[in-house]
Amino acid sequence: MKIHPDSISVQSIKGYGPGWVQVADQKITHSVIIGSRGERLDWQCQRFEDLTRAHFDQLAQLKTELVIFGSGERLRFVNPALTQALIGQQIGMETMDTPAACRTYNILASEGRSVVVALLMS
Numbered sequence: 001m002k003i004h005p006d007s008i009s010v011q012s013i014k015g016y017g018p019g020w021v022q023v024a025d026q027k028i029t030h031s032v033i034i035g036s037r038g039e040r041l042d043w044q045c046q047r048f049e050d051l052t053r054a055h056f057d058q059l060a061q062l063k064t065e066l067v068i069f070g071s072g073e074r075l076r077f078v079n080p081a082l083t084q085a086l087i088g089q090q091i092g093m094e095t096m097d098t099p100a101a102c103r104t105y106n107i108l109a110s111e112g113r114s115v116v117v118a119l120l121m122s
Helices: 053-060 080-088 098-109
Strands: 013-019 020-023 027-028 032-035 040-042 066-070 092-096 115-119
Touching: 020 032, 027 053, 040 080, 053 080, 053 115, 066 098, 080 092, 092 098
Parallel strands: 066 092, 066 115
Antiparallel strands: 013 020, 020 027, 032 040, 032 115
16 A cells, blocks of 8 residues: 655655555565654564564663554554563553554654654564
């Protein structure tokens, strides 16, 4: 599916499909962190089952207002014990499937919110 926002002055997700997202002219096929302040980082996690506390500690270090977690092709919730660093810094986290996370990120980023989306591509 292609996404064509009216006008977003921040980094946005231009399109997505099973196993990929597009940011600018780059098609990304691995798990990734994308932020409204220009962050674009490889997220070293292949599968939902491989998630650890360290993955969410990395997100907390970005000092954002909200993390949107795209859990893959279907909605899956992580054990709250993994997200303690986010909770400790009062960073909100919303979980949704990856396509919904892409759409939600674009909306919040276009509103000027400090938001990060962490997407699993599995």
